[in-house]
Each structure stands twice: as structure tokens, then as C-alpha cells.
Amino acid sequence: MEIKYNEIEKSLEIKDDLKNHYFLIKIIMILNLISATFQLSDINETEIGFIEITFLLVGISSLIILCIFVFKKSTSEKIPIEKIERLNEKTIFGKKRFSLKLSNGKNRDLTELKTQAEFAELKKLFSEIGITN
Structure with a gap:
């Protein structure tokens, strides 16, 4: 990362592959949604079972993540200084x-x-x- x-x-110029990673995650979530939709499309003809509940959970979680x-x-990759509010640091499972x-309410991860x-x-x-931490 640079x-x-x-x-x-x-402005700050950040060079990393985050755009590619997030694009792939979005594609996977869209494919999950399509798969869940196809699996649940004939729910009126069949009973609700374990598979249908699983695909419903997969579809809902994929929609939330998307x-x-x-x-x-x-x-x-290029962020004007006036758009940056602060630098965040949080610990998740012992890792910072x-x-x-x-x-604009969004976060730019520094992975x-x-x-x-x-x-x-x-x-x-x-x-x-002059950015606050």
C-alpha cells in the first residue's frame, strides 16, 4: 500500500487493489442473490424445507452485504483532503x-x-x- x-x-492518493477486491465481492453477492432467487422461485409448488430456508438466509445476507x-x-484512490473527517482505528478479534x-458517510478501508x-x-x-485522528 502506498x-x-x-x-x-x-488530496491523498492511495494505491492498493481495494477496488478490484470490492468489485469481486459485489459480483459474488449478486451471483448469490441470483442463485437464491432461482432456488426460491418455485416455493409455491414445493414445501418450505431446509434448502429453502438456507437459500433464503443466503439471499438476505448477500443483499445486506451488497x-x-x-x-x-x-x-x-484519490480523496480530497476536505472530504476526510478522521482516521479510524478499531480492533476486531485482536487485530487492528x-x-x-x-x-459523505462512507469509510475508505486501509486494508x-x-x-x-x-x-x-x-x-x-x-x-x-491537518486531519484529526
């Missing part, structure tokens, strides 16, 4: 995750930021720019 500050455009990835996650909270040293360097960059 994060650079562009002084001319006053909505999260479309409406709550950002994959922007970092993200940028954007002014390849692994070590505390990289995070400290990013915090230093943000304090120089």
Missing part, C-alpha cells in the same frame, strides 16, 4: 483495522496497513496535513 499527499491538488459495500464503503471516515509503525507514519502525515 499513500501519498498531493500538495497541488490537496448494500453495505455499495452505500457504506468507498474505493476512491484502519479506515478513513469520509464526509494493507499492517504494522503500528505504518500507522504512526500515517498519523504523522495526517497531523502535518
